[in-house]
Amino acid sequence: MVQLLILYYLSLKSTHGYEIQKFIQLSEMDKWNNIQSGSIYYAMSKLEKNEYIKLIDTLGTGEKSKRIFAITEKGRSHLKEMAMSEMQKSLWSICSEKFLVYPMVANLTKEELSFTISTHIEDLKRKEHDIEKWTKEKENTASSVERATLQLMKNTVCSQIAWHDVLLENIDETIKSAANISQLIKSLDFSKSAIEVQLQMP
Secondary structure, three states, X not given: OHHHHXXXXXXXXXXXXXXXXXXXXXXXXXXXXXXXXXXXXXXXXXXXXXXXXXXXXXXXXXXXXXXXXXXXXXXXXXXXXXXXXXXXXXXXXXXXXXXXXXXXHOOOOHHHHHHHHHHHHHHHHHHHHHHHHHHHHOOOOOOHHHHHHHHHXXXXXXXXXXXXXXXXXXXXXXXXXXXXXXXXXXXXOOOOOHHHHHHHOO
């Protein structure tokens, strides 16, 4: 997911890893998501090696120099593929990377989003049906822990269905919110101090 975030960010503007790192820290996504700011430079190195991003400039010299990267056409294609792939993943954790939904929404059309979400809901409903089947089969033989496990599995899948239903029902609102975040990233330099960034915010 960190690569998706980097590509999304660079699809909006060319910048350096430090700004993306500060964006993660200021938004505190590293506290509620598995994306860690310390992984930015390693991920960018891999993206550059795979020609998804390219170095276009270097600001400053020595240890304080900043390498400016831009996304490539290959990177834009990969970004769309990653957005689609992430949207199809299940939510298995309270720190699920999928909760950071705007990089995915910003890179897919409304039709692509609606189709992907609807397809995923159907997959989840099939899992729910399977769990109900297993529960019925084990009705008289399951241990207390097995019953609790099956109930937890069902609750988890039902919660995922509910979350995706809300996302699908509010797709226009979500697309608008993603566009607002994209515009904010374009207009602000998050590598400046927190006070400077707050002063620039609308």
